[in-house]
Amino acid sequence: MALFGKKAKTQTTKLFFVTDVHGSETTFRKFVNAGKFYGVNALILGGDIAGKMVVPILDLGGGHWRATIQAITHELNSQEEVTEFAKRAAKLGYYSEVVSPEEYEDLAHNPERVDALYHRLATERLATWIDLAEERLSGTGIRMFVTGGNDDSTDVLEAIVRHARDSVVACEDKVVQLDDDGHFMLSLGLSNPTPWHTPREVSEEELAQHIEQMVSGVSDFTRAVFNLHAPPIDSTLDTCAKLDWTTDPPSVVTSGGTPVMYGAGSTAVRQAIEKYQPLLSLHGHIHESRGETKIGRTVAINPGSEYGEGVLRGAIITLSGDNVESVQLTSG
Amino acid sequence: MPESTQRPDVFVRKASGLIRTAGTWDVLAYNINFTSIGLLLLFLFLLGPAFYPGASLMWATVICVIAILPLALVYGYLASAMPRSGGDYVYVSRVLGPALGMMSNFNMTMWWFFYGGVPSAFLARYGLAPFFRTLGIYTGHSGLTSVGNWFATKNGTFILGVVLIVTLIVIFSIGTKTYFRIQNILILFAAASTVLTIAVFFAHGNHADIIHAFNSHLAHISGKADPAAYVAQSAKSAGYTGLSHFSLYWTLLVMTWIYLNLSFMSSSAYIGSEVKDARRLQLWSMPATLFIVGLGVLFSVWAVDRAVGYNFLAQLGWADPKGLGLDSTPTFTELASYLANNIVLAFLIGFGFIFWSYAWLPGQILNGSRNILAYAIDGLFPSWFKQVNKTTNMPINALTTMGVMSIIALGIYVYTSLFATLVGIFGFILSFLLISISAALLPYRLPNVFETSAVNQRIAGVPVITIIGILSFIAQAFMAWVFLRDPNAGLRGHNGMIVFNVVVFLSGLVVYYVAKWIQGRRGIDVSLSFKEIPEE
Numbered sequence: 001m002a003l004f005g006k007k008a009k010t011q012t013t014k015l016f017f018v019t020d021v022h023g024s025e026t027t028f029r030k031f032v033n034a035g036k037f038y039g040v041n042a043l044i045l046g047g048d049i050a051g052k053m054v055v056p057i058l059d060l061g062g063g064h065w066r067a068t069i070q071a072i073t074h075e076l077n078s079q080e081e082v083t084e085f086a087k088r089a090a091k092l093g094y095y096s097e098v099v100s101p102e103e104y105e106d107l108a109h110n111p112e113r114v115d116a117l118y119h120r121l122a123t124e125r126l127a128t129w130i131d132l133a134e135e136r137l138s139g140t141g142i143r144m145f146v147t148g149g150n151d152d153s154t155d156v157l158e159a160i161v162r163h164a165r166d167s168v169v170a171c172e173d174k175v176v177q178l179d180d181d182g183h184f185m186l187s188l189g190l191s192n193p194t195p196w197h198t199p200r201e202v203s204e205e206e207l208a209q210h211i212e213q214m215v216s217g218v219s220d221f222t223r224a225v226f227n228l229h230a231p232p233i234d235s236t237l238d239t240c241a242k243l244d245w246t247t248d249p250p251s252v253v254t255s256g257g258t259p260v261m262y263g264a265g266s267t268a269v270r271q272a273i274e275k276y277q278p279l280l281s282l283h284g285h286i287h288e289s290r291g292e293t294k295i296g297r298t299v300a301i302n303p304g305s306e307y308g309e310g311v312l313r314g315a316i317i318t319l320s321g322d323n324v325e326s327v328q329l330t331s332g
Numbered sequence: 333m334p335e336s337t338q339r340p341d342v343f344v345r346k347a348s349g350l351i352r353t354a355g356t357w358d359v360l361a362y363n364i365n366f367t368s369i370g371l372l373l374l375f376l377f378l379l380g381p382a383f384y385p386g387a388s389l390m391w392a393t394v395i396c397v398i399a400i401l402p403l404a405l406v407y408g409y410l411a412s413a414m415p416r417s418g419g420d421y422v423y424v425s426r427v428l429g430p431a432l433g434m435m436s437n438f439n440m441t442m443w444w445f446f447y448g449g450v451p452s453a454f455l456a457r458y459g460l461a462p463f464f465r466t467l468g469i470y471t472g473h474s475g476l477t478s479v480g481n482w483f484a485t486k487n488g489t490f491i492l493g494v495v496l497i498v499t500l501i502v503i504f505s506i507g508t509k510t511y512f513r514i515q516n517i518l519i520l521f522a523a524a525s526t527v528l529t530i531a532v533f534f535a536h537g538n539h540a541d542i543i544h545a546f547n548s549h550l551a552h553i554s555g556k557a558d559p560a561a562y563v564a565q566s567a568k569s570a571g572y573t574g575l576s577h578f579s580l581y582w583t584l585l586v587m588t589w590i591y592l593n594l595s596f597m598s599s600s601a602y603i604g605s606e607v608k609d610a611r612r613l614q615l616w617s618m619p620a621t622l623f624i625v626g627l628g629v630l631f632s633v634w635a636v637d638r639a640v641g642y643n644f645l646a647q648l649g650w651a652d653p654k655g656l657g658l659d660s661t662p663t664f665t666e667l668a669s670y671l672a673n674n675i676v677l678a679f680l681i682g683f684g685f686i687f688w689s690y691a692w693l694p695g696q697i698l699n700g701s702r703n704i705l706a707y708a709i710d711g712l713f714p715s716w717f718k719q720v721n722k723t724t725n726m727p728i729n730a731l732t733t734m735g736v737m738s739i740i741a742l743g744i745y746v747y748t749s750l751f752a753t754l755v756g757i758f759g760f761i762l763s764f765l766l767i768s769i770s771a772a773l774l775p776y777r778l779p780n781v782f783e784t785s786a787v788n789q790r791i792a793g794v795p796v797i798t799i800i801g802i803l804s805f806i807a808q809a810f811m812a813w814v815f816l817r818d819p820n821a822g823l824r825g826h827n828g829m830i831v832f833n834v835v836v837f838l839s840g841l842v843v844y845y846v847a848k849w850i851q852g853r854r855g856i857d858v859s860l861s862f863k864e865i866p867e868e
Contacts, residue, residue, distance in 0.1 A: 026780065030865040037865045054343040066340060070786050071612065073339050091784050094342070104340060114343045239725045261507075261725065291709070291720070306416060310780060312865060318855070328856050329709055331426075332865035 012321065013179040014040040018314040019229070019284025020149065020305035023051020023125065024093035030312040030332055032133050035142035037332070038316050042178055043142060046284045047149025047189040047229040048305075049129075050122040050156050054114065055089045055096040056104050057082060065098070093307050095121035123159045130163035137167035147172045149229040149284065150191035153199040157189075171227070175214060178225065183279070183319055186214045187227040191285055192266040195243045195250035208268035215276060222322040224278035230266040231283035232273055232295060237302035238265030239289045273298050280317065280324055292327050299324040306331070359600045359613055363621035365519055366695050369628050370526050370665075370688030371451075372593035374458055375753075376586070376633070377664040381642040382572070382649020383820055384586040386579030389633045389642075395583070396590040397626040399811055400597070402804035403764055404618040406771040407598035409797045411614035413774065413785035419601040420767045421706060427770040427777045430862035431844045434712060436763045437703060438840025443756040444700040448738025449745035450753060451693040452493035456483040458663060459689030460492065463682035465658060466669045469549050470678055477553060481659040486746050493742040496690055500697055501735035507724040511694065518687040525684020528677060529668040530632050533639040536671055542640050545670040553657035560644075567650035575643050585818045588754050590629065591811055595760065597621040599695060612786065640667060697734045704730035710861045712847040752822025758815045759833040764808045772801025778864070 016034050021027045035043050057067040057076070065076040069089055076082050082098065089096040097117060099107065107114050133144050144167055148157040160170040169176055175186045188210055191201045202210070211228070218224060231237040242260040243250035253260045264286060273281050273295050281300040290304025290313060303315040312332040318325040380389050410423045420440065425433025461483040468477030482488045503511045536542065543560045550559040576582075598618050636645075645664075653661050665685045669678035705727040708718035719729050745751045775782040775795040782788055782795065789796040815821045816830070823830050848858045 026784075026867060029867040033867065034865050037863075038860060052345055054345075056340050056343065058340050068340055068342060072786065088784055091780070107343065108341075115345070118343070118345055234722060236720050236722055236725055292718075293720075293722075309414060309416060310784060311416070316856075316860070326854060326856055328711060328858075328861060330861050332860075332863060 012181045013042070013183055013319045014038070015042050015044055015178070015225075015317045015319065016040040016314055017044045017046060017282050017301065017317060018303060018305075018312060019046030019282075020048040020287055020307060021045070021312075022048055022093045022151070022305070022307045023053075023090075023095065023122070024307040024310065025087075025090035025125075026310035027093075027307045027312045028129050029132070031314075032129075032136050032144070034312065034314065034332065035137065035140060035144075038330070040316060041142065043137075043144040044185070044227060044282065045144065045146045046187075046227055046282055047147050048151045048284060049126060049146070049148065050152050051093045051095055051125070052151070053094045054118050054121060055094045056107065057085065057096055057098045058104055059098050059100050067096070069094070090125075091310055095125065097121065119153065119155060122156045126156060126159040127163050130160055130168050133168050134163070134165050140167070143167055143169055145169045145171045145176065145178075145185065145187070145227075147187040147227060147229070148189035148200065150189065150194065150198045150200045152189060173210075173214070175218065179319075181319070181321065182223045183225060184218075184223065185225040185227050186218070188214060189229045191230040192268065194264075195245040204266060204268045207266060208271065211268060211272045215272070218276075221276045221278045223319075224276070224280075226269075226273065226276075226278045226281040226298075228266075228269050228272075228281065228283060230269050230285050231289070231302050232270035232281070232300060233265035233267050234263035235265055235270065235295060235300060236291055236293050237283055237289050237300060238263045238286050240264050240286050270295070273300065279319065279322060282315075290329065292329065299327060301327060301329075303329055356613060356617070359617045360621060360624070361519070363597050363599050363617060364625060365691060366596045366599040367593045367621065367625045368688055368691040369593070369625050369632075370522060370685055371454065371458070371691065372590060372625070372629060373526070373632050373636075374663055374665070374685075374688075375589040375592065376629070377636055377640075377645055378661060379589060379649065379820065380586045381575075381646040384582040386576035387582040387586040388578055389586065389637070390630060392583050392586045393590055393626060393629045393633060396587040396594060397622055399587070399807045400591065400594050400622055401619060402800050402807050403595065403768070404597055404622045405800045406768055406797075406804045407601050408615045408618040409787045409800065410767070410771055410774070411598075411601045411618070412612070412787050413781055413797070415614060418706060419598070420763060420770075421703065424766055424770045425862045426781070426864065427774050428766070430859055431841055432766060433862065434707075434844040435838065435840035436766045438707075438843055439759060439763045439837045441700050441703045442836045442839060443759050444696040444703075445734070445737040446741045446744075446751065446756055447696055448497065448693065448700075448734065449493070449741030449743070449751070451690045451696070452496050452738060452742050453489045453745055454689040455496050455686070456489040456492035457660065457689075459686035461488075461660060462663050462666045463686055465662075466666055466678050466682045469553055469670075470675045472552065474553075477657070484659040490742060490746045493746070494739055496693065497697075497735050497738045497742065500694055501731055504694075504697065504701070504731050505721070505724065505726055505728055507726060508698070515694065521680075521684040522687035522691070523684075525665070525681050525688070526628075526632075528672075528681050528684070529665055530635050532668045532672045532677065532681070533632075533635040536639045539639070539641050539644070542644065542667060542671055545673060546667070548673075549670040550656055554655065555657065556655070559656055562655055563644070563647045563651040566652050566655055567647035570650045570652070572647060572650035575646065584814055587811070588757070588815055588818045588821050591814075592754060592757055594622060594625060595757070595764070595811075596692075597625065599699075615787065636664060639671065640664075693738075697731065697738065700734045701727050701730040704733060707843075711851050711856060711858050712844060752820070754815065754818070754820065755822035755829055756833070756836075758812060758821070758823055758830070759836050761808050761812045761815065762833065762837045765805055765812070768801050768804035768808060770801070771804065772798045774798075774801075780867070 016038050057065050065082050086096045146160050164170045171187045177184050192204050193201050242253040242262045244253050277296050281298050283302045287305040292301050301315050304313045314330045316328040416422050421437035424436040461480045464476050464480030546560050556562050665681050669681050704717050707713035717730050721728050851858045
């Protein structure tokens with residue numbers, strides 16, 4: 001073992017893994033360009049692609065608009081300012097929509113209409129993203145693997161399947177080949193239960209069943225990559241503040257005036273890694289728990305997420321046969 | 333038009349995500365704790381009147397707050413624009429590049445190594461020694477006074493310092509929860525001590541009171557009928573010639589002791605990812621810390637001058653404490669204890685101050701170990717340093733390294749004269765200069781970050797952050813001059829120490845390029861870890 005890690009042998013496959021971009025236009029555009037930038041063979045987007053917030057831009061009439069972002073209310077006085085505002089919102093991961101005061105009131109009192117609006121905007125953005133990726137990656141030989149997370153509803157994810165053509169691979173709930181060196185990846189965006197009751201969370205038992213179904217056709221895991229959105233429990237990739245599930249929104253549990261930190265990962269994911277010992281295991285979900293660890297022979301990674309600041313957190317991973325030659329965590 | 337449209341709200345869906353835990357009071361307490369007002373006052377009264385002839389402590393405080401304000405704004409603006417943990421490592425790396433980011437941050441980590449020895453020595457010297465001496469004097473128990481005096485000896489200081497460092501490393505290795513739970517209580521004792529001290533001084537506006545209290549409490553232990561007269565005579569014999577007229581020059585130089593503490597009002601920048609509504613809270617919390625602590629210092633200086641007077645403080649500084657039966661000069665808390673003439677108050681003042689005495693150390697160890705972990709994760713330090721305990725999630729190897737380095741620094745600080753208390757602040761200023769440049773250039777080097785931030789303000793077309801960055805650079809360059817001029821800062825006339833500061837500052841650059849070379853041989857380009865990917 002060399003001082004800074006294992007010495008490199010022949011490089012075969014270089015991956016770039018990111019996760020939890022949450023609608024951020026800036027981070028997705030960076031991700032598309034990351035292939036050439038880092039000189040990798042494949043890009044992997046590990047889930048929680050959709051944003052969390054819709055910013056209504058009130059059309060007040062007479063060429064005036066009003067909207068709130070980051071707790072500051074902005075008065076917009078031209079169509080150009082509205083366009084710039086919408087771009088700024090997109091960079092932060094928010095969706096925006098111009099609405100009349102009456103429409104705003106209607107939305108404010110009808111959560112189901114907000115939900116429908118959100119789904120439309122999320123689907124539109126995702127479709128635009130996939131088109132952009134296809135266009136930019138075309139002819140580069142770089143493939144982009146995209147899966148969902150617990151925050152991504154099924155109908156939003158269908159946009160990936162509909163728009164993916166040559167370079168983009170919708171890999172949710174599939175086993176896909178990563179390279180010509182026998183590396184393959186199985187992807188699952190479901191998570192164990194969270195205090196937010198997000199669209200795609202299931203019990204640990206169901207999660208275990210899903211994983212078992214996916215691995216059922218696999219006999220050799222020495223070149224397998226598990227792309228499971230939820231991190232393994234108590235792995236240092238899942239450390240976050242403990243939350244009180246009974247409040248809305250969930251509140252931080254404190255003890256002695258300090259937040260109680262704990263492992264919020266999945267027992268099913270951990271058991272699967274321990275049982276099958278894949279070569280590599282990729283995770284997200286807990287943004288603040290960036291790191292790399294080993295579970296048996298498996299190298300497990302959570303690159304973390306800082307999408308709100310437009311920072312693309314990621315991991316460049318070099319695979320060589322049944323070895324993980326190197327892992328480099330990045331902030332791009 | 334409905335009222336709700338005056339401030340249209342956003343629609344948030346249920347989604348998982350990062351919960352930021354540190355609120356307004358947490359952030360203020362974190363920053364105020366790190367400035368440690370108790371220690372600031374201790375040095376100011378112990379050294380200011382005696383060794384800075386003609387210095388006005390009031391004006392020094394005001395000017396120092398003005399000099400640090402642009403730096404507080406620089407940190408606040410940067411922490412708002414880039415609300416991530418890591419402080420200058422993040423800011424400088426992103427704006428000026430990873431090599432300079434490493435240089436700036438490694439410089440701080442190195443000084444946290446060296447400064448590990450300073451507050452750990454203060455525990456015995458300024459915490460336990462005065463406490464036991466005061467108890468001894470009040471109870472007439474000479475054994476307690478002897479214990480206090482032993483703590484002030486080199487061996488006593490070193491042994492207690494080692495015990496403190498080892499204890500903290502063990503506690504941190506278990507997890508920070510236990511530490512913060514205890515510290516949240518201890519800091520209340522510390523704050524109560526300062527409040528009581530100032531209240532005691534405030535209640536006594538006559539210089540005759542302190543002379544009477546001083547004599548009545550120290551007569552027995554010193555074996556002298558008039559210890560205050562001894563102090564005056566001893567100071568005169570040592571060369572003290574009385575108070576000088578106001579001197580702007582010495583007023584500027586005494587700022588070094590205020591800057592020593594106040595310049596660290598930005599600690600919450602290093603826990604940016606944990607701060608709620610960081611874009612707004614970070615922006616005002618650092619200047620607010622500066623003003624709160626600055627006002628506290630101003631009031632204390634006024635109250636102590638009124639009750640004790642600069643002249644007596646100066647005489648104490650010059651006099652040989654051994655003639656009083658003490659191994660070191662009585663601190664301002666000891667004077668307050670005598671003046672209180674009440675054993676309960678004296679106990680509370682002395683006991684509470686113990687927790688100010690080492691207040692820097694836990695933060696230094698935690699921040700230093702977090703930095704080391706970050707270097708290892710980024711491939712700049714050997715992977716051994718990134719090992720994290722899976723139960724406690726603490727970077728054990730990085731913590732142990734901080735502990736060992738702190739004990740070595742403690743030995744150097746206690747047993748040699750190589751390292752003066754202020755000597756490394758000049759080194760910190762070099763990093764502050766680089767951080768100021770980063771702030772000034774942020775809108776031009778990272779326009780995307782600037783434009784989407786909550787601090788994208790302009791005055792006459794010039795970004796405000798650029799203006800405050802330039803002002804901060806000028807103010808910190810001025811403070812660097814002050815440290816170079818101050819004869820008590822350990823730099824004037826010690827060219828070797830100035831060179832040492834510069835070498836430490838540049839050492840991060842060497843570490844970066846050596847790591848880059850080693851990683852490059854493995855096919856890893858370290859510079860990619862920090863480089864921003866173009867969007868288009």
